[in-house]
Amino acid sequence: MSFRASEPSALSEAKGRNRVPSLRSGQASDFALRMTARKLMIFKWLTFIVGVVALIFIFLIAPIERQEGIVQKIMYFHIPSAWIAFFAFFVVFVASILYLWKKEREWDIIAHSAAEVGIIFCSLVLITGPIWAKPIWGVWWTWDARLTLTLVLWLIYVAYLMLRFHASEGSQRARFAAVLGIVGFLDVPIVHFSVLWWRTIHPKPKVLSMESPGSGLESVMLITLIMSLIAFTLIFFLLLGQRISLEKMRDELNEIKRRTFHSS
């Protein structure tokens, strides 16, 4: 499995043959591409190291909770997945607003990519939650407000991706998707506050508690959760970066194709 920051040789060669103005040309661009590739490699290694440290904290350092036992450690995967899913949908929300405002394809690409990565993490929330619930609540799933609203959130962004997949390419598709990306985000605060607004069996937020943040967790547990959150955040940005770069490459390829067939 290998990724490139972009496809410099093949793309620029194809562009050169068709006199398509290159986004990156000459020695300066080669240097920039090498720097980008180097930064990407450093970022990948950083993600790997933080990920390993987070796993060491989770499995070896974090204490086993008295009431729930070892299964409570699922929290270190479940909560960061939820935070990253929410953050990804926030990125969709902001990028969608910026797309509607500026009409720049760049923002549409960011919104689309963030939605796809967000769906991965939201799916992980919906999978890890029931695995945690089974030994604690005795059931895999219950139609509790928090759980149901999270499922609704997942469905909204699945609909978002389906809209993008099935609608014909163009600014109209991007506009519709942007509207759905903005409206869909309204569910995120409702999901977060659902445990406070309604009577649910889902635990109330301990780390982001309004009265005293982090009060519900022992310090080692809090550090482990923060480590895990950092690792998940780095993974998110790595995936988002790769997804954006893929979409840009596809755009450039389509542009070359269009110009090639248009000129011939």
Add this chain to the structure above:
Amino acid sequence: MKNFVYLLAVNLIIWIAIFGYVYSLSRRNKEIDRELKALKEQLKK
């Protein structure tokens, strides 16, 4: 260590999902690469 299997399952699912997505991105990347090569061949003719 009761219920350790649940923790293990969650850990496995997380990594399978992340690496699965990385694999899917890499596959799409290769697809674009293939299309580019085909385009290059077409332009050479």
